[in-house]
Amino acid sequence: MFRDREYLADMLDAARLALSFAEGKTRDQFLADIQCQDAVIRRLVILGEAARRTSPAFRAGLSQLPWKRLIAMRNVMVHEYEDIDLGIVWDTVKNDLPPLVADLEKALSLGPFGVSDL
DSSP states (O other), rough: OHOOOOOHHHHHHHHHHHHHTTOOHHHOOOOOOHHHHHHHHHHHHHHHHHHHHHHHHHHHHTSSHHHHHHHHHHEEEEHHHGGGHHHHHHHHIIIIIHHHHHHHHHHOOOOOOSSSSO
């Protein structure tokens, strides 16, 4: 639990970077840009790894976050890289990351007693 909030901040940074890498691109442009794909995938791996490193108690306190999905996506990208579906990566960035960023920002703005401690 010592580093849980730091991992949460890492998750937020990774999600923001993934969004910035895909910003202004169409789906077809993303699918044609291997460098952008690699950059986004790397940030999604970091996001999932930071999620995986948080303590179970911390995750339980922030049950609105999709912990299992984040960790599962990381596992596929790391261990089953040949099965990465770039369409799913694109959909994740465009549809799932914006609300996740908002949830992470909210979670980081609240301290253990519901007040800002940053």
